[in-house]
Amino acid sequence: MLKPGSLDITDVAVDKPLRDEVLVRTLGSGLCHSDLHVIDGDYGAAGLDAPGGMLFGHEASGLVEAVGEDVTYVRPGDHVVTFPLQYCGHCEYCLRGRPTLCTDSPGARSASAPPRLTRQGRPVFQFNNLGGFAEQMLVHEHALVKIDPEYPMDRAAIIGCGVATGFGGVVNTAAVRAGSAVAVIGLGGVGLAAVQTASLVGAGQIIAVDTEPAKLDLALELGASHRVDASSADPVGEVLELSGGGVDYSFEAIGLRTTVEQSVRMLRRAGIATVLGIAVGQRIELDGGLFVHERRLQGSLMGSCRPRTDLPRIVELDLAGRLDLRRFIDRRIALEEINDGYDAMRRRRIAGRRVITFSQ
Ligand SMILES: NC(=O)c1ccc[n+]([C@@H]2O[C@H](COP(=O)([O-])OP(=O)(O)OC[C@H]3O[C@@H](n4cnc5c(N)ncnc54)[C@H](O)[C@@H]3O)[C@@H](O)[C@H]2O)c1
Ligand SMILES: [Zn+2]
Ligand SMILES: [Zn+2]
Known part of the structure; x- marks a missing residue:
């Protein structure tokens, strides 16, 4: 599926949520250079050899559609944003308040379970265990952060990676x-x-x-x-x-x-x-x-953020007018325009962030 420099748009089958998993209807998905590094082969990345290909997209917003039986944090209808690193809550780094350095991430499904996503029967790898460039995301509940339903979902899409990294780099890491x-x-x-x-x-x-x-x-x-x-x-x-x-x-x-x-x-x-x-x-x-x-x-990895506390703070600061994230959105595009979007990023032509919006 992965040809250097371009992405194919294709159909993927999505499984039902298992115990600690959540199915999300994607509403917005930002284009981040971390996808582009991998698309352009700047360095190797886990999952590039997945039989069904790699599904990119790792800063997204959406609505919870369904939850597995052990999920307690969200329920259908909640507004959520994704976070690219999923913490376990019990390793040394999680206990030290450094969840982005977690050494026992539960983000992916275990190899013994059926794949979350398949393409013509073959397993698809989810970049950052997310796969935000799709109409639905099936993820671990620790990949999600609940946000204020009043917050616009196109702006929410850029919080989980780009904004969290810049914000957290300044307030947490440095x-x-x-x-x-x-x-x-x-x-x-x-x-x-x-x-x-x-x-x-x-x-x-x-x-x-x-x-x-x-x-x-x-x-x-x-x-x-x-x-x-x-x-x-x-x-x-x-x-x-x-x-x-x-x-x-x-x-x-x-x-x-x-x-x-x-x-x-x-x-x-x-x-x-x-x-x-x-x-x-x-x-x-x-x-x-x-x-x-x-x-x-x-x-600084993801701005050393603690997702469930730092991301809602970013939302609150923006709603209060102390940040102005609306101005970050360079353009809203359809999924079909994704390759043009990444070409624009290569040519340094995106002033701010480009966001794919999905219809509800
Ligand atoms: N640490 C993390 O956890 C984390 C999270 C998200 C993104 N990232 C990384 O952060 C970087 C930036 O991501 P982005 O999505 O903002 O990328 P981007 O492509 O939108 O922005 C890069 C900017 O650098 C400018 N630039 C390029 N070469 C330059 C040079 N020589 N001198 C000055 N400016 C130059 C470009 O014009 C552009 O404005 C990427 O490497 C990405 O992978 C890291
Ligand atoms: Zn951990
Ligand atoms: Zn990113």
Whole structure:
């Protein structure tokens, strides 16, 4: 099913929910670069060899249609968003309050059970155990977060991955302090969420870095105080100059070796660089002298979010007008336009997030 660079639209049979599973009618599904990394073969990924192919889509919203007999968290009619990592609740990391690092995820069905999804009788792999680019999703209940039914479902679609990662990267992983200087490199859905959250928590200076003028303009509208065009030159010099010697926090939201390196080189003493982008397989090269004055480089998986508490908070902040996620949606498209959408992402033409909407 997976041809490099393009997706096929096809029919898939969906099983009934087993004990801890939930069947969701999909209403919205965002296009995130993490799908594209795998579609374009940037690195290998589990499930690419599934006999029935791989079903992508890992930030989605929908309505609960049916639940398995052990499900207690949701019931039919609930409004939900998906989360790409499913926690067990009993491993060391879950007990330490770090569910995104869970080592015993219950997200997939056990191999001894019949497959959740099949295509002409052959098992289909669900990316992130979700498969949000389909009219229905059959998932573990820990893949879902209940949200306020008043919240618009197209916007809800982008919360579970892109917004959670940018928001959580700022408030959880880096814990940005009010008044500090922040730089965000890469202004897609993830980077824009980091910009807006840095503004929400009171960063003093927010420097937005991208190669595309339209994205820089949008970042300024969403809370950035300065813009640096990285299309023709290394942006580090300009960031050092604008911040008077470096930023306290930088966020890399692309997943490239050069921009990860830039994120550390633009820090002031004791500054912290947080890598939100997925740079699997790339070798990072930095002058060890940068670490003498306590600069730090760290990763952030899904913004270190605790889905059932952090995602409803994002919804509340948006409903209260403290975030403005409506402005993140670049365009609403039909499923049939998905390949055009990912082509636009490859060409860096999506200012914000593109969302597939499904009819009810
Ligand atoms: N850590 C996580 O858990 C997590 C979660 C979601 C997404 N991601 C990753 O975050 C990254 C961003 O995802 P996205 O969906 O926002 O992607 P996107 O494609 O929408 O955005 C990337 C942005 O980077 C810009 N860009 C590209 N090259 C650049 C360069 N050299 N200098 C400056 N800007 C440049 C593009 O113009 C674009 O605005 C991806 O690597 C994705 O896989 C990670
Ligand atoms: Zn766990
Ligand atoms: Zn994603």
